[in-house]
Amino acid sequence: MITTKLIPRTASAHEPPMLIKQLLAQSLKYEPQREIIYRDLFRMNYVTFNGRVRKLANLLGSLGVKGGDTVAVMDWDSHRYLECFFGVPCVGAILHTINVRLSPAQILYTMNHAEDKVLLIHEDFLPLLHAVKSQLTTVESIIIISDKVYAEGGSVEVPEGFAGEYEALLSDQSEACDFPDFDENTWATTFYTTGTTGNPKGVYFSHRQLFMHTMGLMSYVCGYQAVPFSALADVYMPITPMFHVHAWGFPFLATMLSTKQIYPGRYEPEMLLRLLLKEGVTLSHCVPTILNMLVSSPAAQQFKPQLSKWKVIIGGSALTKGLAKAALELGIQVYAGYGMSETAPIMSVTYLNDLERPLPIDEQVDLRTLxxxxxxxxxxRLMDDNGQFVPHDGQSLGEIVARGPWLTQGYYKEPERAEDLWRNGWLHTGDVASITPDNWVHIADRTKDVIKTGGEWVSSLDIEDLLSQQAGVAEAAVIGLPDEKWGERPYALVVLKPGVEAAAEALRSQLQAKATAGEINKWYVPDRIVFVPEIPKTSVGKIDKKRIRSEMKDVLLNG
Incomplete structure (x- = not known):
């Protein structure tokens, strides 16, 4: 046992807990005049924002919300959502960010399971609510949200039984509110992640975990400049839903730094581009589908000078070489990030060191797509099936396991799943990867998506990456299907770029030629490639391979 010596405790000394309210407090210290903007409808500075957060806290108190109660939100990415990121947990309540892309039955399950007491809901989602409202067991108050309040003379019809409209209710509250101190391990947020089977799982995070995630993110992007982020110069706009893992934690960081923030509401290409150009957005994050939509647009070339100031972190699905190169050629600086719902989410982000930054684009692409x-x-670390660690040599494969100060403790009301998540004392991700001696992470695949063919383990992500580099390919998805001779064989769905015509067999022949030349492994050539107008996605924009296997198996096998 190691001998240590504790610092003596002084009865009168203050030991402040790590609370979200401390992140909020920093926003008024240095640049309170900076703005938070919602579409082309609403603008405010950080002084107004802080006042509104306190008004929201008082509003929740008037509705009977106490510490430990759960407040749910169904809204587009907005300033209101950002206010909830702070106003709800700062009073000791729990913020439930509802995934509005789930089915009504799944939304009902998550709301009852989380024991939501108050619901804030945008009127666009009222049909979802009406489908389940009679079966909600814990909701006592509902607040309607609408953009109509920003129109001249605009009015909002408040449905019968609702507490009222958000802005009107907020206007009746005082800005005077002292957020209390409490234990930093107090539960702050929850959201639900869907798996391959069963009901969605409730992930939860404490004030301490979110505080530490913010500090870790700041040290990496502001300190080490992994994705160069300056509180002075950058303008932040999320293009990842705020219900998805706290919008990757950036709203907490951007608010703490008084960064100019832009919230685009419902994702509409024209509005996203307008805000990007008008407000000078320099930092965003999104799934590959969103970025692919933009770089594939014929209009992208005419905005190349403005796009050259834009930094984009890609997560949720792998950043392919084809997409990375197309973005870099437009001047967009793309970076890959890796994490999961259970990790808050950041665990790794592209970082080019002094030797790697001067590399030409083609060589940078190889690194940026890790x-x-x-x-x-x-x-x-990497762990094998026997619970033994695998070396970080850039070649050996193992399941990624992790520890850190912001990883979730488990799943709400499901202790057996939490035990499985943290078996052997490490959080198990289900992702197979290799790690280089200098800490680059190369995801090979999800454990359930690796293809076993001809005695070889083949990565579906690697095949997707190969296809993305072929001329005319916008997007690809690869799955393994049973094969009597080889065990499994890869099959591919491909979306072509607008205006491109191609033959599936010609595309397959290009890969076959690479295999014949020894450039790629022969097992990486799909048995069949099928062109489709779009690839099925999950509620957070990831390729839905479970759905592809169940719904498109016959199409892939028979063409």
Whole structure:
């Protein structure tokens, strides 16, 4: 046992807990005049924002919300959502960010399971609510949200039984509110992640975990400049839903730094581009589908000078070489990030060191499409099926396991799943990867998506990456299907770029030629490639391979 010596405790000394209210407090210290903007409808500075957060806290109190109660939100990415990121947990309540892309039955399950007491809901989602409202067991008050209040003379019809409209209710509240101190391990947020089977799982995070995630993110992007982020110069706009893992934690960081923030509401290409150009957005994050939509647009070339100031972190699905190169050629600086719902989410982000930054684009693409370098304060290892660690030699494969100060403790009301998540004392991700000696992470696949063919383990992500580099290919998805001779064989769905015509067999022949030349493994050539107008996605924009296997198996096998 190691002998240590504790610092003596002084009865009168203050030991402040790590609380979200401390992140909020920083926003008024240095640049309170900076703006938070919602579409082309609403603008405010950080003084107004802080006042509104306190008004929201008082409003929740008037509705009977106490510490430990759960407040749910169904809204587009907005300033209101950002206010909830702070106003709800700062009073000791729990913020439930509802995934509005789930089915009504799944939304009902998550609301009852989380025991939501108050619901804030945008009127666009009222049909979802009406489908389940009679079966909600804990909701006592509902607040309607609408953009109509920003129109001249605009009015909002408040449905019968609702507490009222958000802006009107807020206007009746005082800005005077002292957020209390409490234990930093107090539950702050929850959301639900869907798996391959069963009901969605409730992930939860404490004030301390979110505070530490913010500090870790700041040290990596502001300190090490992994994705160069300056509180002075950058303008932030999320293009990841705020219900998805706290919008990757950036709203907490951007608010703490008084960064100019833009919230686009419902994702509409024209509005996103307008805000990007008008407000000078320099930092965003999104899934590959969103970025692919933009770089494939014929209009992208005419805005190349403005796009050259834009930094985009890609997560949720792998950043392919084809997409990375197309973005870099437009001047967009793309970076890959890796994490999961259970990790808050950041565990690794692209970091080019002094030797790598001067490399030409083609060589940078190879690095930028890895899953990044391991983030500060995260201990990431590779583990085999026997619970033994695998060397970080850039070749050996193992399941990614991790420890860190912001990883979830488990799943709400499901202790057996929490035990499985943390078996052997490490959080198990289900992702197979290799790690280089200098901390680059290369995701090979999800354990359930690796293809076993001819005695070889083949990565579906690697095949997707190969297809993305072929001329005319916009997007690809690869799954393994049973084969009597080889065990499994890869099959591919491909979306072509607008205006491109191609033959599936010609595309397959290009890969076959690479295999014949020894450039790629022969097992990486799909048995069949099928062109489709779109690839099925999950509620957060990831390729839905479970759905592809169940719904498109016959199409892939028979063409």
């Amino acid at each position: 899953a990044g370098r391991i983030s500060p304060f995260i201990d990431m």
